[in-house]
Amino acid sequence: MAFQPPYSPSLFRKRDNASGASVVAIDNKIEQAMDLVKNHLMYAVREEVEILKEQIRELVEKNSQLERENTLLKTLASPEQLEKFQSRLSPEEPAPEAPQAPEAPGGSAV
Numbered sequence: 001m002a003f004q005p006p007y008s009p010s011l012f013r014k015r016d017n018a019s020g021a022s023v024v025a026i027d028n029k030i031e032q033a034m035d036l037v038k039n040h041l042m043y044a045v046r047e048e049v050e051i052l053k054e055q056i057r058e059l060v061e062k063n064s065q066l067e068r069e070n071t072l073l074k075t076l077a078s079p080e081q082l083e084k085f086q087s088r089l090s091p092e093e094p095a096p097e098a099p100q101a102p103e104a105p106g107g108s109a110v
Helices: 017-076 079-088
Strands: none
């Protein structure tokens, strides 16, 4: 008889039909259980993906809103306010270029 590895399913199968049928039944039940686990995992993953997609949409929207707000605030800020803000930034961060707002008479940019 040839050597067979210990994990070979043929080691568990008997030669007679009754035992063979029970092994096939067990194999079928194992396969069904594995399919059930796979289906549950796939459902859970799909659900999580949908939640993450929605969170990404919300974050992109919030980021766009904050960028618009930031741009508006930069345009409304006076050069002195921008300089004061930029001086508070850490030295490693390059200071963003501020758009120069035209000054109204009286020294106010608004």
